[in-house]
């Protein structure tokens with residue numbers, strides 16, 4: 174036996190990115206724009222979708238629900254009467270705490286791409302790992318609730334830098350939590366200068382129109398990287 | 399959690415390049431901006447290699463500091479921490495030059511020379 178050294182120099186996430194590009198080609202071919210929606214557990218992704226997707230006009234939307242287990246979130250969206258596909262990372266994917274390109278690829282057949290213009294992928298609730306794994310999306314958006322505190326951009330810059338939109342949710346709770354909204358927004362801008370943000374409450378509905386408009390406008394905007 | 403996913407991805411890359419040979423050492427470059435905790439990555443790696451061709455392999459992590467070029471004043475500096483800002487003029491408008499690496503740089507493999515000469519002579 175002999176010890177040899179082999180130079181590799183390969184991005185650890187290359188394999189994932191290759192599959193993400195393949196997904197992206199399939200989405201493009203079907204004329205579907207894709208948004209990867211991420212957040213810490215419980216920031217309000219599903220609650221925002223329940224409201225925002227209730228009336229998207231002539232833009233047909235579908236949802237891919239990523240969860241470790243169960244279909245609680247997908248069930249909450251059934252009353253919208255739009256295509257909702259559940260993807261559980263516990264089934265054959267080792268209970269991963271994020272979606273990756275291969276998991277989304279394995280769900281493609283279940284998504285009626287010909288019947289939708291926009292696919293929203295609700296990622297597994299986690300403020301770290303999902304930021305590393307492209308799944309073939311056109312745009313990345315995240316939800317950060319004021320209940321999480323105003324320091325989150327500084328503590329999880331990877332996620333805040335990966336997204337082009339930050340939805341600041343649960344603003345109805347501002348009077349009840351210590352988080353300072355101005356500080357939160359300032360932290361957001363220092364970590365990701367120029368990032369777009371929206372203020373919402375999925376509880377009162379405030380600002381949800383803006384989120385819906387942002388989603389719907391993905392369909393009309395040209396493809397991005 | 400994050401480190402576990404990354405350890406798995408490192409193992410996937412190494413396994414592909416090892417082509418069946420046993421892996422003794424994996425050298426990786428991890429940029430500061432990837433927010434990887436080296437100890438956690440070592441721990442996760444040791445856990446995930448069990449029973450694979452990398453079982454017992456050593457993981458050598460090279461930390462790459464974050465560096466940026468200021469779009470305001472042009473200075474190039476190492477950036478110690480978030481928020482990323484120019485060390486010369488304080489501007490937050492910096493282009494990241496280094497610190498986003500997440501690379502498998504090299505592998506050390508155990509190779510059977512007899513096997514190899516037999517294969518290459520056919």
Ligand SMILES: Nc1nc2c(ncn2[C@@H]2O[C@H](COP(=O)(O)OP(=O)(O)OP(=O)(O)O)[C@@H](O)[C@H]2O)c(=O)[nH]1
Pocket residue numbers: 212213214215216217218219220221246297298299342343344345346373374375376377
């Ligand atoms: N007060 C208040 N509560 C909210 C708001 N948005 C969501 N919630 C509540 O917060 C909890 C979590 O909301 P979800 O929509 O399940 O959050 P999620 O991000 O989808 O959670 P996971 O999918 O588990 O990561 C639920 O009890 C919601 O009713 C809001 O704007 N204001």
Ligand SMILES: [Mg+2]
Pocket residue numbers: 218219220246295
């Ligand atoms: Mg949810």
Ligand SMILES: [Zn+2]
Pocket residue numbers: 468469470471472473484485486487488489
């Ligand atoms: Zn400067």
